[in-house]
Amino acid sequence: MKANRFRLRGGLLPLLIATVLLALFPIIGVPQNWILYLFLFFIYLALANMWNWLAGYCGLISLCQPAFIGIGGYTLALMTWVGLPMWQGLIAGAIVAALFAVIISIPVFRLSGIYFAVGTLIVPELLRLFFLNWRPVGGLLYGKGAGYAVKGATTIPAMETYWLALVICIGSVLMMRYILRSNLGLGLAAIRDNTSSAASSGINVFKLKLYSFIGSAAVTGLVGAAFYIQQGFIEPTSAFNVRWTMVLMLATVIGGIRLEEGPAVGALIVVFLHFLLARYSGVSLLIQGVILVFIMLIAPQGIAGSVRRAWARRTFRPRGGKPESGGKADNGPACKPTFTT
């Protein structure tokens, strides 16, 4: 996978500064509350990035992300029960999620567009029922099936899970950056813009989409495992919950689907909403649902998209022609200066 080195460089400095600042947060004694919300932000951002990769760039509206999260988490929990160290559980979580993606891609990749979306919607439900009845290790805690504690999770300080999440999150950001500027990203952009013309110019549409699906599953599994280290307990109904899909869809759509910075903006807003609505936990998701619907209708290109568009208008001041929509310009300059300024 070749990448354009030159285009990888821009904007790295702010990212580096932000990373260092965020990494220092637990040391300089920021309130515990903040650490928790920032942890959530990292998790959501990484998940949203992966969903953006699939939905935004590949056109695969995957509703089975909770399946990967749950599988990552369960792999980790089961590994700790067998007695393996935590870091192996994390890696195994990613690998098992990727393998699972390979398996379900056999039926699911025969579907396209909207059929793909609903085909994948079944998967978390299937897994939820499966894990409710399946208990490979450990005795019956209570009832049948139910959850597992992640053994040894309580001994890990909050600081370390925070850093772990930060590393994964920055990793996912850099990964998206690299992908979008590599052959894979260019191929995906071509597929998104016109599938048949991309296929006729020698792009293997199926292969690119499959690789993206598996890669996204692996990272999502890793994030799920990291999240359940912090939670310390996993059970099927919350692990394979459609709520996950809601959160990462919301983050991506609010921020701007098909935009590199979209998930970051969106995840920030989602976490802020969590913070604002923490006291009204029942209404919280309802309000988020309303926001999702309205953003979709009013500004389908999201906040980052709207900003880009406004910026492009101000910078180039087009005369006569319509400015190019921000939603389409994924990684290039905000707007192609095809008109005279």
Next chain:
Amino acid sequence: MDLLLDIANPIVMGILLGGLYSLIALGLSLVFGVMKLINVAHGDLVLLSTYLAFTMMTAFGIDPLLSLVICAPVMFVIGFYIQRYLLNRAFRISMETPLIIAFGISIILQNFYQIVWTPLSRGLTPSYGLLSFSIGELNIPLVYALDFAVCLIVMLGLREFMRRTYVGQAITAASQDRGAAQLMGINTNRVYAFAFAIAMVLAAIAGVFLGLTFPFTPQSGVSFLIIAFGVVVLGGLGSFVGTFIGGLVLGLAQTLGGYFFGTGAQMFVAYLIVFIVLGVRPQGIFGR
């Protein structure tokens, strides 16, 4: 002989249950057939009518079957406005927008139920809810038989409606070729709104009978959606006869799965069959 009698029970129950499943799936199938939209909020909209019937039963003592007189028009209006003000706009934006909006509606409804009706498991339990009658050795609950009968009536009624009335014909026309329908002077946006509204009336009927048959919680919507989607997938998207047969297959898969692998596995077996069919024949067993 003993085995035969033993297995006859799950088979009959599966077929009757299949009637209910195809009833749930009819609305989804109609919306798909006309607008090419998979309405992810269908399960939760079905549940809305169940909860309405539940409220009328507990608050005013109205029989669930009678409450359909109120439920169906209410759902009709709700469906009409959802399509008119949300989905019709969304269709203009892009292909995936309506799907995401439907997903948003589903989350909104789910949490709304949780706030208003609490997360407890409920059921519609009129006096006749537990009655059953027997044919030979078989013991059949009255509600299951009712599900099947109503499914047949509704399907025939829908078929006649689509064939004989102006609205029905306009819906068929708009689903076959939107552009041509518009040239013939059909206001397709309005027709879409009617189609969605009719789908919601079907959802209302399905919701009430579902409440009579199964207990429900605010989270049940997703499983109903998956059942409905499974039925539609098995039968081929957009075909009514296929929907009916798909319902029977899913019902049988569930009861026979429960019979052979234990009750814990029954829905798992049903979903697994949907998933396998999806992989082998994405256009459905009876799809073209």
